[in-house]
Amino acid sequence: MSGKIPEKLDSTSLIISEAAANQLNLKVGDKLPTYFITESVHVRPLVVEAIFNSHFDTYDDIYAYGSNALVQEVGGLKSNQGTVINVFLKDHNTIEQTAYDLQYLLNDALGKGLIYKPLKVDTALRSGANYFSWLSLLDMNVVIVLVLMTVVASVTLISGILIIIVDKKRFIAVMKSLGATNKMMRSTFIWLTLRVSLTGMIIGNVLMLTLLFLQRDYHIIPLQPESYYINFVPVSISWVAFVILNAGVFLVTYLMLIFPARFVGSVSPATSLASE
Secondary structure, eight states, rough: BSSOOSSSOTTTTTEEEEHHHHHHHTTOOOEEEEEEEEEEEEEEEEEEEEEEEOOOOHTTTOOOOHHHHOOOOOHTTTTTTTSSOOOSSSSSSGGGHHHHHHHHHHHHHHHHHHHSSSSOOHHHHHHTTHHHHHHHHHHHHHHHHHHHHHHHHHHHHHHHHHHHHHHHHHHHHHHHHHHHOOOHHHHHHHHHHHHHHHHHHHHHHHHHHHHHHHHHHHHHSSSHHHSSSSSSSOOOOOOHHHHHHHHHHHHHHHHHHHHHHHGGGGOHHHHEEEEE
């Protein structure tokens, strides 16, 4: 985005895309005779207030933004009239149902003569179906990567506790000789491994949050807008998701340690001490 968008556009302001600016050889501050074709042709000398780049060619090639007063003037509309109403929902999961309900109400109003022509309800999910399908594919990739990471981490944890048990075989034998039960020894090795895992989680969380905050504020990781429709990796930090993720990792770690810890019971004090 070049130029500063004012809080309220006046009737002579125009915001165009970077693609249009390049084609017309325009920059911020230039005047542009603009033609509005309705039942008649209206010409207005507008000033380029800002230039935007959404990286969506579908929008950049056809959309420009002006003031509501300007559109109402050239369209012959009153201040309380318009041709499109945008409805924003807090819960995007209700988009389709809300669109269906609105369309039903509009059709009913048309049948009762409350509106003079049929009106169509469209949604962002329909108009941008290709983009949302692409995002769904990315979500699937994230799930696959997380599953693979969980499998690899689980194998590493199991291998790690088995190595610790083999390395501490003499210690296990001595403790059993002194009266320690298999349950006590299993708990000891589980919590020993969990302590190492928690240390790794803390270090990982610190590094992760540092990177996320840097990316959110400074956009240090770029993207190719031609492929991803955005020139940086967007970041949204959810503390609820952060807590759930860490709790889930801790739970999976604990469950993965229960089975290999049972190998402690196979250590015989007599055999182990005799071999030493």
